Amino acid sequence: MNYLKTIMVLGKNLLLRFFRDKTALFFTFLFPLIFLFVFGSIFSDSGGASFSVALINNSESEFAAQFVEDSHDNDVLNISDTIDLDEAKEQVGRGELDAIIRLPEDFGQPSGQSPLPRGELTLLYDQSDQQIGQTLSSVLNGVFDEINSELAPSDEPFTVATEQINTANLTQFDYLFSGLVGFSILSLAIFGLSNGLPSDKKTGVLRRLEATPLTAAQLVLATMLVYVVVGLLSVALMYIVGFTVFDATMVGSWVWLLLFILLSIILLLGFGLAIGGWAKNENQASPLANIVAFPMMFLSGVFFPRFLMPDWLQEVSAYIPLTPVVDGVRLIMTEAKTLVDLGPQLLLMGVWTVVIYAIAVRVFRWQ
Amino acid sequence: MIIKVEKLSKKYGEFEAVKNISFEVERGEVFAILGPNGAGKTTTLEMIEALQPIGGGSITLDGHDVSKSPQAVRHVIGIQLQSSNFYTKMKLREQLEMFASFYHVKVDPNELLAKVDLEEKADAYPENLSGGQRQRFSIATALVHQPKVLFLDEPTTGLDPQARRHLWELIRKIKDSGVTVVLTTHYMEEAELLADRIAVMDEGKIIALDRPEILVQNLLDRGFSKEETVKQADLEDVFIDLTGKELRE
Numbered sequence: 001m002n003y004l005k006t007i008m009v010l011g012k013n014l015l016l017r018f019f020r021d022k023t024a025l026f027f028t029f030l031f032p033l034i035f036l037f038v039f040g041s042i043f044s045d046s047g048g049a050s051f052s053v054a055l056i057n058n059s060e061s062e063f064a065a066q067f068v069e070d071s072h073d074n075d076v077l078n079i080s081d082t083i084d085l086d087e088a089k090e091q092v093g094r095g096e097l098d099a100i101i102r103l104p105e106d107f108g109q110p111s112g113q114s115p116l117p118r119g120e121l122t123l124l125y126d127q128s129d130q131q132i133g134q135t136l137s138s139v140l141n142g143v144f145d146e147i148n149s150e151l152a153p154s155d156e157p158f159t160v161a162t163e164q165i166n167t168a169n170l171t172q173f174d175y176l177f178s179g180l181v182g183f184s185i186l187s188l189a190i191f192g193l194s195n196g197l198p199s200d201k202k203t204g205v206l207r208r209l210e211a212t213p214l215t216a217a218q219l220v221l222a223t224m225l226v227y228v229v230v231g232l233l234s235v236a237l238m239y240i241v242g243f244t245v246f247d248a249t250m251v252g253s254w255v256w257l258l259l260f261i262l263l264s265i266i267l268l269l270g271f272g273l274a275i276g277g278w279a280k281n282e283n284q285a286s287p288l289a290n291i292v293a294f295p296m297m298f299l300s301g302v303f304f305p306r307f308l309m310p311d312w313l314q315e316v317s318a319y320i321p322l323t324p325v326v327d328g329v330r331l332i333m334t335e336a337k338t339l340v341d342l343g344p345q346l347l348l349m350g351v352w353t354v355v356i357y358a359i360a361v362r363v364f365r366w367q
Numbered sequence: 368m369i370i371k372v373e374k375l376s377k378k379y380g381e382f383e384a385v386k387n388i389s390f391e392v393e394r395g396e397v398f399a400i401l402g403p404n405g406a407g408k409t410t411t412l413e414m415i416e417a418l419q420p421i422g423g424g425s426i427t428l429d430g431h432d433v434s435k436s437p438q439a440v441r442h443v444i445g446i447q448l449q450s451s452n453f454y455t456k457m458k459l460r461e462q463l464e465m466f467a468s469f470y471h472v473k474v475d476p477n478e479l480l481a482k483v484d485l486e487e488k489a490d491a492y493p494e495n496l497s498g499g500q501r502q503r504f505s506i507a508t509a510l511v512h513q514p515k516v517l518f519l520d521e522p523t524t525g526l527d528p529q530a531r532r533h534l535w536e537l538i539r540k541i542k543d544s545g546v547t548v549v550l551t552t553h554y555m556e557e558a559e560l561l562a563d564r565i566a567v568m569d570e571g572k573i574i575a576l577d578r579p580e581i582l583v584q585n586l587l588d589r590g591f592s593k594e595e596t597v598k599q600a601d602l603e604d605v606f607i608d609l610t611g612k613e614l615r616e
Binding site for chain 2: 002005006009010013014016017020021200203204205207208209210211212213214
């Protein structure tokens with residue numbers, strides 16, 4: 001009981017101290033927001049004059065080949081080379097594609113009594129992106145109207161069918177947002193702590209604490225509490241900006257999200273506590289912080305999706321501690337997953353948490 | 368006897384910082400360790416305080432074996448380190464509350480600060496204190512849990528004469544309250560004024576240990592005499608006479 005009370009009193013006073021440090025406040029709260037604004041402005045702009053569509057051609061007809069070629073020249077259509085329908089649907093789900101155009105096998109083949117080629121293409125778009133669906137279908141109808149009027153005005157051999165697919169309607173921003181949340185927690189944890197603790201050692205503050213009955217574990221836990229509070233506030237700020245400025249999407253439960261982010265913060269803080277606790281000064285801390293942080297950032301899908309990596313790298317990067325964090329936030333926000341669904345992620349995070357805190361307490365040095 | 372040091376030694380690589388020293392500190396006395404820089408004073412002190420592993424020999428403090436139960440020792444001692452530093456941007460009252468929580472006790476920060484003449488600084492940050500105030504605050508943090516032994520490592524180094532005298536007063540008061548005080552110093556005057564007994568260390572060994580007046584008498588008995596007779600006043604007396612005894616902070 002006394003053990004915990006010491007942690008609470010120490011944590012309370014360290015937290016007060018944190019909020020009196022203007023530089024720390026700037027880097028902690030404003031820095032992630034700056035990132036959010038930069039990336040948000042780049043990626044939230046999904047509209048514009050052209051649409052990214054996947055063109056899946058299942059037909060071998062000459063007409064179909066000609067249609068594909070013409071589509072590439074169309075200014076309004078930005079054709080992606082995806083061939084697989086499922087993959088294309090996933091990309092629509094992630095907001096990377098606006099829609100899919102599918103040409104069936106008989107597209108462009110003559111059928112019935114008429115010798116003229118005919119066919120019906122299917123436009124697949126997300127059910128919540130009605131506007132994109134309508135615009136694209138009218139664009140395609142326009143194209144066909146021209147062809148039809150040349151071929152057989154009365155017959156209208158070419159038509160457009162639409163099909164709505166049910167993805168979570170994510171913009172690219174939504175995909176990026178969970179990565180940015182993970183990134184800001186990671187930088188707070190690793191860069192904040194690997195700076196703070198060694199500088200307290202250099203000034204001899206920790207040496208003075210060592211002379212008291214305070215234990216390393218208590219100091220580590222109190223510091224963790226401080227940064228949990230700070231981290232939650234920082235993430236909350238990101239969500240406020242994400243939702244008010246950039247129209248982020250949330251389909252899952254806020255309670256699960258809060259719990260999951262709390263666990264994520266605790267996990268990632270472990271790395272900062274281990275580095276800062278071990279390092280005697282900033283010269284030891286900052287290279288180590290970089291060595292740990294940068295591979296995590298680039299391999300866990302923060303800045304570019306893991307599915308773009310080679311298979312072996314995807315396998316390896318799945319076990320990096322930031323990966324389940326970024327995936328988990330994304331799955332809760334965009335696919336309404338619960339903590340039960342996130343069992344694999346939570347298991348991996350749990351293992352990492354135990355390991356990293358055991359290391360942090362063991363390698364801690366007071367000076 | 369509250370501290371018993373037996374055959375204590377410490378090596379840093381090949382360098383023997385402390386060489387097989389033994390001494391005892393009596394309950395309630397002021398015990399001073401004198402010696403030039405590098406004599407092993409701080410190393411000795413830090414081993415007693417459980418801040419450094421004991422190289423060889425043993426230390427018993429208030430019945431606790433220091434190497435076996437360092438936590439028990441930490442609960443009964445108060446420490447002022449040579450260079451005391453405290454969290455910046457944390458008010459003095461908050462720091463005291465924090466230190467008290469380490470010992471699982473509650474303190475009245477104002478009362479404790481009043482003891483060291485810093486009651487009006489309760490809401491100040493330690494980085495805004497003068498050298499003398501900082502040392503007094505450092506002593507306040509060492510007293511939160513009413514320790515039985517107080518360790519002061521060169522408490523007056525770098526202080527002006529007024530601040531030094533003020534600190535001597537404080538140390539006397541602490542001694543009068545029954546706390547055993549172990550201090551290191553470079554100032555002979557300080558040792559003579561405050562210490563009941565003095566250990567002189569050099570090159571890791573204790574070369575003399577006795578009451579200050581006996582140490583002086585021993586020297587005189589060996590036929591020592593200064594070339595000039597001691598003046599009735601020295602420059603420091605002049606300085607104090609001119610500038611007064613009030614603290615300047």
